Every structure is written in structure tokens, then in C-alpha cells.
Amino acid sequence: MKRKLTYAEAINEALHQLMQKDKNVIVIGQGVTSPWYVGATTVGLLDKFGEKRIIDTPVSESAITGVAGGCSLTGARPILVHPRMDFMYYAFDQIINHMAGWHFMFGGKVNMPVVFWAIINRGGEQAAQHSQALQGLFMHIPGLKLVMPSTAYDAKGLLVSAVEDNSPVMYIDDRWLYSQKEHVPEDLYRVSIGKSQIRRKGKDLTIIASSYMTLKALEACEVLENEGIEAEVIDLRSIKPLDTETLCKSVKKTGRLVIADGGWRTCGLAAEISAQISEKVFNYLKKPIVRVTLPDAPAPASSALERAYYPTEKNIIKAAKSLCNKNSVRRKK
Amino acid sequence: MSIIESCSKPINKDSIKGISPKQLVSMYEMMLKIRLVEDYIGRMVARREVKTPCHLYLGQEAVAVGVCAHLKKDDFVFSTHRSHGHYLAKGGDLKSLMAEIFGKATGCCRGRGGSMHIAQPSLGLPGSSAIVGGTIPLAVGAGLGISLKSRPNVAVAFFGDGATNEGIFYESLNFARLKNLPVIFICENNFYSTHMHISKIQAVSQLYKIGELFDIPSFQVNGYNIIEVYTLAKKTIETAKKGKGPVFVEAFTYRWRGHVGPNWDLDTNIRAKEEVYWWVKNCTIKRLERLLLGEKILNSKKRKDIFRKLHAEIRQAIKFAKESPYPDKKELKDVYA
Numbered sequence: 231m232k233r234k235l236t237y238a239e240a241i242n243e244a245l246h247q248l249m250q251k252d253k254n255v256i257v258i259g260q261g262v263t264s265p266w267y268v269g270a271t272t273v274g275l276l277d278k279f280g281e282k283r284i285i286d287t288p289v290s291e292s293a294i295t296g297v298a299g300g301c302s303l304t305g306a307r308p309i310l311v312h313p314r315m316d317f318m319y320y321a322f323d324q325i326i327n328h329m330a331g332w333h334f335m336f337g338g339k340v341n342m343p344v345v346f347w348a349i350i351n352r353g354g355e356q357a358a359q360h361s362q363a364l365q366g367l368f369m370h371i372p373g374l375k376l377v378m379p380s381t382a383y384d385a386k387g388l389l390v391s392a393v394e395d396n397s398p399v400m401y402i403d404d405r406w407l408y409s410q411k412e413h414v415p416e417d418l419y420r421v422s423i424g425k426s427q428i429r430r431k432g433k434d435l436t437i438i439a440s441s442y443m444t445l446k447a448l449e450a451c452e453v454l455e456n457e458g459i460e461a462e463v464i465d466l467r468s469i470k471p472l473d474t475e476t477l478c479k480s481v482k483k484t485g486r487l488v489i490a491d492g493g494w495r496t497c498g499l500a501a502e503i504s505a506q507i508s509e510k511v512f513n514y515l516k517k518p519i520v521r522v523t524l525p526d527a528p529a530p531a532s533s534a535l536e537r538a539y540y541p542t543e544k545n546i547i548k549a550a551k552s553l554c555n556k557n558s559v560r561r562k563k
Numbered sequence: 564m565s566i567i568e569s570c571s572k573p574i575n576k577d578s579i580k581g582i583s584p585k586q587l588v589s590m591y592e593m594m595l596k597i598r599l600v601e602d603y604i605g606r607m608v609a610r611r612e613v614k615t616p617c618h619l620y621l622g623q624e625a626v627a628v629g630v631c632a633h634l635k636k637d638d639f640v641f642s643t644h645r646s647h648g649h650y651l652a653k654g655g656d657l658k659s660l661m662a663e664i665f666g667k668a669t670g671c672c673r674g675r676g677g678s679m680h681i682a683q684p685s686l687g688l689p690g691s692s693a694i695v696g697g698t699i700p701l702a703v704g705a706g707l708g709i710s711l712k713s714r715p716n717v718a719v720a721f722f723g724d725g726a727t728n729e730g731i732f733y734e735s736l737n738f739a740r741l742k743n744l745p746v747i748f749i750c751e752n753n754f755y756s757t758h759m760h761i762s763k764i765q766a767v768s769q770l771y772k773i774g775e776l777f778d779i780p781s782f783q784v785n786g787y788n789i790i791e792v793y794t795l796a797k798k799t800i801e802t803a804k805k806g807k808g809p810v811f812v813e814a815f816t817y818r819w820r821g822h823v824g825p826n827w828d829l830d831t832n833i834r835a836k837e838e839v840y841w842w843v844k845n846c847t848i849k850r851l852e853r854l855l856l857g858e859k860i861l862n863s864k865k866r867k868d869i870f871r872k873l874h875a876e877i878r879q880a881i882k883f884a885k886e887s888p889y890p891d892k893k894e895l896k897d898v899y900a
Contacts, residue, residue: 256711282711288741293700293734300704300718303639303689306711323731327694328701333900336682336690337673341900373898396900 233416237379238408240386241271245309247418248393249279252307255393258285258298259311259347268313268349269408291320295346299329299398302342307393309345315402316362318348329398330373345392350404350441350492352529353536361529365440365491366498368400369470375399375423376469380444382412384467387421395423402469404442404492426473428480432462435486435550438477440466440499443490443522443541450546459554469499477503478511485516486553490546495523520549566815570787571845574854578790584860590632590789591855592869594624594848597648599873600657603881604647604664605825613664615677620648622819625847626751627652629792630719633800634687639705639718641698642691644679645818649691649721655683661880667887674890696722696729699748703735706744706809717745717803725756727770736777736811743808747799748774750811751786753818758833774811786814787847817842 235243249255261267263276263286276284287294291312298310312318318325329342348368352361368376375397379385385403392399429444430451439447444465451461462480466473481487487507489500500521507519522545530539564572579587601621607613620627623645631640631652642649650660656671663670664678671681679693689705692698702720709716726732727750739746750770754761767773774781782799785791792814799810819842821828829836855861 285707285742288734288737290734290738292731293703293738296697296700296731296735297704297707297738300641300701300706301708301711302704303684303701304705304708304712306708323694323697324700328692328697332690334898335672335676335680336684337671337675338897338900339672340682340684340689343900375899 232413234411235382235414236408237382237385237403237410238269238271240382240414241389241403242273243414244386244389245272245275246278248390249275249283251418254305255307255309256283256285256301257309257311258287259294259313260287260289261313262286262311268311269405289317291317292324295321295324296328298344299324299332299342302344303340307343307345309347309393311347311349313349314351314360315348315364316359318364325374325398326371330371332373333397334373341396342398343396344398345389346398346400348400348402350402353406353540355531355533355536356529357531358528363402363404363493363524365402365469366493366502369499369502370497373398374470376402377423377467378402378441378469379421379467380407380439380441380465382410382414384421386414387419388423388467390418391420391423394420399423402441406442407445410445421467424468424471424473426467426476427465428462428476429465430461430463432460432484434459434484434554435461435488436464436480436484437461437488437490437546437550438464438466438503439490440469441492443492446541446543447490447546449543450550453543453547454550457551459550461550472503472506474506474510477507481507481511482514485514487515487519488522488546488549488553489519490522490541492541493524495521495526498523517553520553522546522549566783566785569785570815571841574788574790574850576854576858578794579854579858582790582793586632587855587860590628590793591848591851591861592873593628593652594789594851595869596873597624597627597651598848600651600877601647603877605820607881609825615664615666615679616823617664617678618645618823619820619825620645622842622847623751623753623786623816624648625789625792626749626786626814626816627721629789630747630749630796632793633796634719635716636686637714638716639687639689639702641689641702641705641718641720643695643698643722643726644691644693645723646679646681646691650681650683650688653688654686655681655688657876657880658883659683661884662887665884665887666889667884668890669883669887673894675894696726696731698722699726699732699735703739703744703746706739706746707742709745710742715804717747717800719747719749721749721751723756724750724752724754724761724765724770726750727765727767727773728756736774736779736809739809740777740779743806745803745806746809747803748779748809748811750813751816752813753816755818755822755834757822758831769813771811771813779809779811781811781813783813783815786816787845789847789851819843
């Protein structure tokens, strides 16, 4: 039987193997020596690699981000943990003004190969400053690569690719994915940055999803299938560079598109994809594009409000159905 | 006598004991090089031949030269928007600098960086930032990298007095001390943060005391006296290289021109004419020159030769820059490594 790991275990294994393979890899950030802080993903690292390479830090997001960048200039490959994306606003200057632009500003002669491991940690009535998903904001920034694995397999493979990349890469995961379990190979393998993955084939409609919303899209497909709607699900995996080729090919086939993302709506990831699809394959669209996103509101505390705030498979089903009327799809009996 | 008062006094001839004549002349030459380069650039900015915003290092030469005299190629220097002096003192190539300032393809950053973003990674110049305080944590990070590999190096962060108003500065001091990293913080206190006198924006009147708060060995030095900078830097860099952790230096100096560009800021209410004249009269380079001539380490013929050589070198660099091609628009696509 093939070995199965959870998403969190897959990250943990990738970290162990990367650090074993290359002594230049270090892990730095808040809580890296505290197992509960980063969801057990850093278990065992301190014992194995010591506090010189597993560096727990003060809450100085701004300077520590710069420290990771400066350290990368000496040949190190830092994996910088931001255990909650919300606190990363402090680090914007270092990420955007410095690291993302460094390669370009200095004529391509200096690189900062830092991985910003940014964790979305939401739900549980954590409210506005403990819940954010900022892929849309970071997608806007030139010079940053951006990945969002949705499976345990990708969690490991994309982390390996991110660490080996010479550009700064933002690796965004979601604590809601940490218990996902599937087969994860034991060897150190890579998942290419810049390639999306078709998770389910379909001909009536395309659902482009990011991260956790991919799971919801697949759940939605089960229901839609019973109603005779065959949806194709594309897991973005790489947010930047965006695999527009795979996205466009699917939309050209189905003519209908739902984009599901767990970030804010305005100027978000879904908005950008919508714009690119409209620019590139507008003539193939049979219906307007529908976005399933967070509303333009800060995250609430109350569970009652949370239920309305976070989109689920129900929102995707509703969006899909609105695009597929009776005449346009074949009904299953 | 306060440090500032001492800026008007001749350099004590006893203070150069133990420094070789060759080293003294070499530092004199480098200060002069920076002075002349900045002067040429200033005039080209005034004539609008140069468009990129240039923050001239005129007046502050002793700080960069006195510190960088002790650095090796694989020591790091992180600089600011006022970066030309640090770049040249660390050995940066003049032609590439000039071409960069002209926005040419042959520039050290292929015309993408301009005056504020210059680098020569092979010489330990991994970049300068125009965001005040922005490179301070990068220097701390380089210090971390050095310490991880137990290399016998240091990382130097040059920054102005204005950077002591940035939060990231404090975070960086804390982390450098916490991990005992080989970082030299050089705060060039030229008394002005753009148009504001330091006393109007910083509650702490003696900036080196901020370093002390973080338990970092901290010093105040006359940054208008190359010998004092050189002597203190030697000691502090040696300490840091021995793994004894960071050092903080507040170097008093004076920026002759305005915050940006070649103007003297005399037509504004920013600073009094008398103040500027006082610092120019007590010129940091002139005082070294007087000492070297007096001690017969330099004579007027050699002095003339140095001037002639530097002028020729600078004119050649300007010619090179002007004749170089502009970068191709395909450069805009090179955002990833």
C-alpha cells in the first residue's frame, strides 16, 4: 500500500529533506521551535539541525524579513515563516521594496532566494486580524513568485521547488488543509512553479480554484454531476507566474467559468484571472464569468457571521448552476 | 572640547602614529576621489545632463573611507540613497557608477537602479536602498549568514541620523545583539533628515546611546576627522570579526549640499549660511591634506599628480557613460532570477 501523509506531515518531511540535502537551508521565523505554533510542520527540526539553522525569532516581522533577505545574500537559502499572514503587513517594505525588486533593481546581478512561508490561519472566531488570505495583494507585486498548494503531494513538491528557486517565492498554505491525507512519495521530488493541474475533467464548465477552494470545488462537482453538469476543476497551484495556457484551454472547451478563491473580491486573485481570461478568450465565453470569493469585508468573529463569510461548495454549486441552464447541459436521469 | 568643536582644529599629528604613509595617502586619495566625483555629478545634475536623483556625499567622505579602509572584498557594505561614497570607498568601479547615473546599459545595474540603487556584488556591495533604514536588517541578515558559516567577515550598515526614526532600526539592533552578529552599525549623523534638524525629530540627543540601550558597545566619533574614524573602525571591526557581536558607531559629519541635488540649501530657512561656511572652512579633506603636507607624507607635486590623475579618471568615466548605449526595453522583463 502506498504511504500516506497529511499535508502538515508532507511539509515537515520536505523541510527535513531540504535541510538534510543542503546545509544552506535555514528555517527562521516566529514559533519554529514551538510545534503548536506552525501546526506540527516543524516537528523534529530543532533536534536534528540545531538552533543555528532553526531560528525562532522575536515578533519583529519587519526586521526578521530583512534579516532573511540579507542572509540569502551570503549564500543561505532561508525559509522565512510568517505563521499568520495578517502580521505580514509589518514586513511589506522588506518584501516589496527590497526583496521582490532586488534582482531587477541591481541589473539581475544580485538575487535574494528567500521563501516566504505564509500561513493562512482562519476560522474559529479569530476575527479580522487573525484570518487573512493575502494572495491577491502579493500577486500584484512584480518579482515575487507565488504558490498555493492544495494537496499534501503539492505541499511537499512545491516547497522543494520554492526553496531551490533563485527568486523570492511566497509559499502560501492554509491551516484548513493541514489534515488532508494522501499518497506522498518518500523521495525529494519537485512540483514545477508555473503549472496548474486539472483535478477533474469536465466539458460543461470550468472551475478555477486556489488552495482550499479546490477541495470545495471538487465537492461541488459531486453534486453538480448528479444534476448532469460536468465541471472541469483546475487547481491553480501557482498563482504567479500564472499558467494561463492551461486556464485558457479549458475555458475554450467549456465556455463557462467560475473562479473560486478564498481571498477578498476587489482586485483579488479571482478578479485578475477574470481579466486575463476576458482578454485572451472572450469570444469563447458563453456566459459572464462568475467569481466566488470572500465578500469585501474584514473577517468577523461570530460563528454565525463566519458561516456567511467563508465561501463553501454551496456557493460554487450555485455559481455553476447559474451558468448552466437546462438547455445548455444534458440532464442525467 | 566637544567633538564638533574639534572639527575646526588641525588633526593631531600624534594620532597618525602607527598608520603607514601609504595608507594615509591612499585614504586622502579616496576622499578626494569621492569629493571630485560628487562635484562633477552635482554640476551635471545642475546642467540637467543627469536626471536620476543624486544625494551627494560631499562633506561626509571621511566616514566611508575611514571604515572601508579596513574591509576586505568579502565583507559586506549596505548603503542608502546617499550611496556613491560607500560604493567608491569599498572599491566600486567608477565607470560603472557613472554609466548607471546616466541610465546606460553599461551601468553597474544596467541602468535599472540609478543613483540610489548601485551594487557590485563581487566587491561586497550587494545593493543600496532608498527606503530610509531599509538596508539595516539586510546587513544584520548578512551578519547572520557570516556567523552561520563562521567566516571571518563583517557586514556594515551605513545609514543616516534620520534612520534612527524608523522602527526597523530598533528591531534590527535587538536581533543583532540577541544573536551576537558581526554587524557594524555606522550612523552618519549629518544633523539633517531631509529638511529637518535632528533635534526636531529625534527625542534622543546622543544617538550612540540608542546602541547602548541594546547592550551594544557604542561609540561617538568625529566623522569629520578621517584618522579618528579609521582608528575607531579598526578596533570595532576587529572586535566584530572575533565574534564579539555588533558595534554601534555614531559619526558626526556634515552634508555640504541639500538633501538631494547640488544646491547648498542657502536660499532656504533650513540652515544658516554661517553654519555651512563653518563646515566648509574646516573641510575634512583640507585638514588631512595640511597634516600630510606638514608631515612631508605628501608634497605639492604628488598632490598635483593625484588631482590630475583623478580628474582624468573621472572625465574618462563620464565620457564612457555618455558614449554608452541606453538599455534595451527587454530589460523590463527580467524580474525573476
